[in-house]
Structure formats: structure tokens, C-alpha cells
Amino acid sequence: MAATPGSTKRCVIWFGEPCPREKILLAAEGWQVRTVLPRQAAGIGMRANDQVVGVIDLRHHSGDELEHLEALASEHRHLPLLGIEPAAPHDDDARTHRLLSACRQRFAHPLDLDELMRRLATLDDDPAWHRTDDVFDCLRGESTAMLAMRATLRKFAPVDLPVLITGETGTGKEAAANALHRLSQREGHPFLAINCGAIAPTLLQSELFGHERGSFTGATTRRQGLFENAHRGTVFLDEVGDLPMEAQTSLLRVLQEGTIERIGSNQPIHVDVRVLAATHVDLEQAIEQRRFRSDLYYRLNVLHLSLPPLRRRDGDIELLARHFLRVFRAHHAVRARGYTSAALQAMSRFHWPGNVRELLNRVQRAAITTEDELIDCADLGIGPSADALARDPAGNRIDREALLSCLAQSRYNVSACARLMKVSRVTVYRLCRRHAVRLDTLR
Numbered sequence: 001m002a003a004t005p006g007s008t009k010r011c012v013i014w015f016g017e018p019c020p021r022e023k024i025l026l027a028a029e030g031w032q033v034r035t036v037l038p039r040q041a042a043g044i045g046m047r048a049n050d051q052v053v054g055v056i057d058l059r060h061h062s063g064d065e066l067e068h069l070e071a072l073a074s075e076h077r078h079l080p081l082l083g084i085e086p087a088a089p090h091d092d093d094a095r096t097h098r099l100l101s102a103c104r105q106r107f108a109h110p111l112d113l114d115e116l117m118r119r120l121a122t123l124d125d126d127p128a129w130h131r132t133d134d135v136f137d138c139l140r141g142e143s144t145a146m147l148a149m150r151a152t153l154r155k156f157a158p159v160d161l162p163v164l165i166t167g168e169t170g171t172g173k174e175a176a177a178n179a180l181h182r183l184s185q186r187e188g189h190p191f192l193a194i195n196c197g198a199i200a201p202t203l204l205q206s207e208l209f210g211h212e213r214g215s216f217t218g219a220t221t222r223r224q225g226l227f228e229n230a231h232r233g234t235v236f237l238d239e240v241g242d243l244p245m246e247a248q249t250s251l252l253r254v255l256q257e258g259t260i261e262r263i264g265s266n267q268p269i270h271v272d273v274r275v276l277a278a279t280h281v282d283l284e285q286a287i288e289q290r291r292f293r294s295d296l297y298y299r300l301n302v303l304h305l306s307l308p309p310l311r312r313r314d315g316d317i318e319l320l321a322r323h324f325l326r327v328f329r330a331h332h333a334v335r336a337r338g339y340t341s342a343a344l345q346a347m348s349r350f351h352w353p354g355n356v357r358e359l360l361n362r363v364q365r366a367a368i369t370t371e372d373e374l375i376d377c378a379d380l381g382i383g384p385s386a387d388a389l390a391r392d393p394a395g396n397r398i399d400r401e402a403l404l405s406c407l408a409q410s411r412y413n414v415s416a417c418a419r420l421m422k423v424s425r426v427t428v429y430r431l432c433r434r435h436a437v438r439l440d441t442l443r
């Protein structure tokens, strides 16, 4: 039977010390890293089920330590070993070579980090591991912020506690909730999502908890609610800040006692459901305004997953733009096959208030409308042309998005922004006021 990610661990035993980027990359790919300094490597504990790989890191060792590593390599003959070659040869070259050839006996040649990550990925002959690739299909990104987010998500997934997911609109909160479910033991049972803000408050209680026949006008039959239908699975409460007070009280009961009551009944019904919730409003502020129960907030916020805004994900804008275009081209006959360098630059500087969803929409629109093979700024509708702005000294035609984009391009420096827009600093401040842009929160 294929192992589930909950029961089998993937461990890298790293003889030496991975650098911070290596650690975060490994964690994001689901590898637990145990670092072992050569002298302390007395007993290496492994569970029978675990998938374990040794990495002999030869970049920072010499002398005695190499001797210890050599002893370890021969002691753990059955451990798959990968060797990372030093950039420059060690003084103790004969030993380094012997160690590398020990690794070579098990793998064809020594590795650099990229190669190592590829090798670790191909070591997985268990199909259960491959599943995690498509779990993260909707959470792509190689920026440090996204790697850290995925590493946290992997830690939270198997822990059967609520997770509060926060992030601006379009950052992937629902995608993250889905990944949490799919990487948990509840996978295979229902994942039911509901947008608490999109359903009339009078109907929400019945949607979530169900009702008995005749419990209110129109209740002609008994109806099970979302929590009963999701038994043994996961409920995702999107826009949880919009939950009416009555439903908040019932939800607190689910979290505290694991029971619900249908409308019109006093009979508690046991439900086994994990609750994930998302919000893009500040719940602490909602608590201050007495719109949200603080006890419920603390129950929901046991684990907190924060999705970074797209503008803070270095390098991911281009990666995602190319990915979305590739996917679109696979299903539609369009000429566009790439981007001009001006478009790539404009995208990397854009503010992206609608985050990944906005990028996806702009790419698809541009792919349809452009006549050329390369998508340009105008096709994407970003990167306001300096000429157009120059003919607009009072800034009357500058909308909020153009203003935010110029501010982002000038790293929220008002003088630089004024120069870019060819207007005065006073105009920039006036525009910020007009469009309710708060510089202090953006910087």
C-alpha cells in the first residue's frame, strides 16, 4: 500500500551544515533535515518507514572531519548517499576523492544544489510523494516568501487543528486551504468550502448546521448542513469575518465540543471536522468593534498561515506570468508566446493589488488581445506611459492603479514618484489623499 505523507517521513541526514536557502528549499519540498556534525554522529536514528538519504557535504570539511565522514560512509553502507563537491579542492585531496567516489558508487556523480534537489525528487519511487507536486500546482513560486509559506503549510497539514489563513485578495488562500486538506489524513473525505460573506445571514445558519422539517417557514424537509456533510473531512470558511453572531456561537461549539445542532432541534450531533478559515479583514479590529467573538478568534487562530502579497515575492511574478501563458497556450490558439523585456520589467514593478488572480486575468486578456508574439506593457494594461502622464500635469487621468504602480516603481519615495510621473510632490500627496492611498502602510 502506498504510504501517506502523514505516516512516512522524508529525511535528509546532512553531514555538515546546509546554508539557510538549502534548508528552506528542502523544507518546502517536504524533507526534514537533520544536520549531523561529523564528530557527533554516534547514533543515527531512523524509523523503518522513513525515507532517508544522507548528504555528505564536502564544502566545509577537511582534516580530521573528513576522516570521521569516511568512517560514517562505510558504517552506513545501505544509506543512499549524495555528495556535494567542494568548490575548490581541499588540502586533504586524497580523502575528499575517496569520499566522493564512495558517493559515486551509489550515485553517478557528485552534486551541486540544483542537481541535489532534482535527485532528491527522483528518489521518490513511491507515488504518494509525487502527489504533492500537483497539490502545489496552485501555490507555485520559488521566492523565499513562498518557500517559507509552503514549508509552514506542510508542517500544519497533518496536525488536526484549525488554521487561520490570512492574506490580501487573490494571494491563494483557498488554494492553501485545499493543499492543507489534501496533505492531511482527511484527504479522501470531503473538502467543503463556503464563502460566509456571500450568503444571506438568515440562510447561513441553516447552510452550515442544517434544519429540521418545519423549523421555519419554507423548511418542508429536514436538511443536513455543511458540517454534517463534511463529516471526517475539512470545512473551509472563507471570509470568516462576515460570520453573523449566531453562527459564531454555533461554530465555537463545533470547535470546543465537536457537536452541532440543526435549527429546530436540541439534539447535539457529533461531527468530526477540521475547520480552516480565511479572512482578508483584520479580525482583531473586528473584535474591537464587537463584530467578532474573541474566544472564537483564539480557537480559529491556533495555527496561522500567512500568504505573502505578490509584490513581495521576488522573481515569482515572471515565473507565474510565464506559467499562466504556457497553460493558456495549451488550451487556446493564440500568437503570444512570451513577453517583451519592458513588459517583464513593468510587471515586476507593478503593485498587483489583486495579486495572483489579477496577474492571471491580465495575462489571459493580453494573450487574447495582442497581435504580436510578445506581450507588451500596453497589452497588459500596466506601466503607465510617461508621455501620457506628462500631458496631465494635474494628474486628473491618473487612476488609483496607475498611482500605486508609480509609487511601487519609485519604492514609495514621493520625490522619485513625482519625477516619474512628471508632476509635483504636492500633486502626489493630493492623489494619495484622493485615492485613499496610505503611504505609511505601503512602505
Ligand SMILES: Nc1ncnc2c1ncn2[C@@H]1O[C@H](COP(=O)(O)OP(=O)(O)OP(=O)(O)O)[C@@H](O)[C@H]1O
Pocket (backbone or CB within 6 Å): 137, 138, 139, 140, 141, 167, 168, 169, 170, 171, 172, 173, 174, 175, 176, 238, 280, 320, 356, 357, 360
Ligand atoms: N502561487 C500560485 N500559483 C498558481 N496559481 C495561483 C497561485 N496563487 C493563486 N493562484 C490562482 O489564483 C487564483 C486566486 O487564488 P485563490 O482563490 O486561492 O485566492 P484567495 O486568496 O482565496 O482570493 P480571495 O481573497 O479573493 O478569496 C486561483 O485561480 C488560484 O488557482
Ligand SMILES: [Mg+2]
Pocket (backbone or CB within 6 Å): 173, 174, 238
Ligand atoms: Mg478565496
